[in-house]
Amino acid sequence: MRQGKVIRAAGGFFAVLDQRGSEYQCRARGSLKKNKGNLIVGDEVMFKPLQETTDDSRGEGVVEEVLPRRNFLPRPPVANVDQVIVVMSLKNPGCDWQIISRMAVLAEKENLPVVVCLNKTDLISRDQLSELDSRLDPFPYPVIFTSALSGRGTSELKDRLAGSCSALAGPSGVGKSTLLNLVQPGLCLQTGQVSEKIGRGKHTTRQAALLPLDSGGSVVDTPGFNRLDFKSLEPKQLADYFPELEALRGRCRFRDCLHLHEPNCAVTEELGKTVNSMRYEHYKYFIEELNQQ
Ligand SMILES: Nc1nc2c(ncn2[C@@H]2O[C@H](COP(=O)(O)OP(=O)(O)OP(=O)(O)O)[C@@H](O)[C@H]2O)c(=O)[nH]1
Ligand SMILES: [Mg+2]
Ligand SMILES: [Zn+2]
Secondary structure: OEEEEEEEEEOOEEEEEEOOOOEEEEEEOHHHHHHHOOOOEOOEEEEEEEEOOOOOOOEEEEEEEEOOOOOEEEOOEEEOOOEEEEEEEOOOOOOOHHHHHHHHHHHHHOOOOEEEEEEOHHHOOHHHHHHHHHHOOOOOOOEEEOOOOOOOOHHHHHHHHOOOEEEEEOOOOOOHHHHHHHHOOOOOOOOOOEOOOOOOEOOOOOOOEEEEOOOOOEEEEOOOOOOOOOOOOOHHHHHHHOHHHHOOOOOOOOOOOOOOOOOOOHHHHOEOOOEOHHHHHHHHHHHHHHHOO
C-alpha cells in the first residue's frame, strides 16, 4: 500500500498523487464508499497500485483507506487545507459581502485562517476603491485587492499562496481560475465569460482540483457557488466564528449574551469601533437564519 493525496475527484474516479509525485487513476474500494461517504479533494489516502505510472501511461489503483481529515470544508468540499482564500469580484459579478462572512464562518469553524481577495479592481473607479477602504476599517481579515487584467496584487496573492495549501473559494465568474493562471503560468485552467444578462458566471470550473505551485505548497481551484447555507450550527456558537466578537468574549454583562438587544453588551458598544457594522449586520442575519432552522 502507498500513501497519496486525492487531487481530483469525478464520476467515481479519483486522481491520487503519491509521495514521489506520480499520479494514479483510482477507484475507491466498495466498502469505503459505503462507510465513509465520498472521498474528496485533499483527502490523504492509502491506495494499492494495480498498474504503475510510466512515461507513457498513467497508473491505476484502488483506494483502500482514508486517513483522518485535519479539517473539512463543505462548500466546496475539500479536506486538509491550511487556509481559505475567499475570492470576490468588485463588479461583474458585484461583491457579495455576506457570502464572504458566510465562507469565513465555515472556515473559522475549522480553525482555518481566512484571506479575502477582492478582484477586478480595474472595473471600479478610484473613488469607489477608496470608499471601500473606509468600509473595511476595521475588518478582521487580510484583504488583497487584485486585477487579473492589470496584474495588480497578483504578486501579493502569490506570496500568500506560497508554502501552504490554500482553497480558493467564491462565486462563479469572480476570476478564481484567471488569477491562478497568472500566479502560476502553465496551469492553463479554463476560464469563462460572465453572462451579460444575469451578471453571473457560467460555472466554468466543474470540479475542484488541487494544483501544485512552483513556489511550494498547492492551491485548490474550485467551482463557484451562488448560495451557501449553514448546517449544524447553534446560534450561541456563532460569535465564536466572528473573530472580532470572539475578542470581546467575557466583556458583556450576561455570560450568554447573544449581542442582540441585551443591555451592557460589549459588542454593541464596540459597533463602529473594533466591530465593523456591516459584519455585525451579517452576524444578526445569520442568527435569525439559524433560529429558523
Ligand atoms: N475585468 C476583469 N475581468 C476579469 C478579471 N479576472 C477575471 N476576469 C474575467 O472574468 C471572467 C470569469 O473568470 P473565471 O476565472 O473563469 O472565473 P471563476 O471564478 O474561475 O469562475 P467559475 O470557474 O465559474 O467558478 C473571465 O471572462 C475573466 O477573463 C479582472 O481582474 N478584471
Ligand atoms: Mg474557475
Ligand atoms: Zn454581548
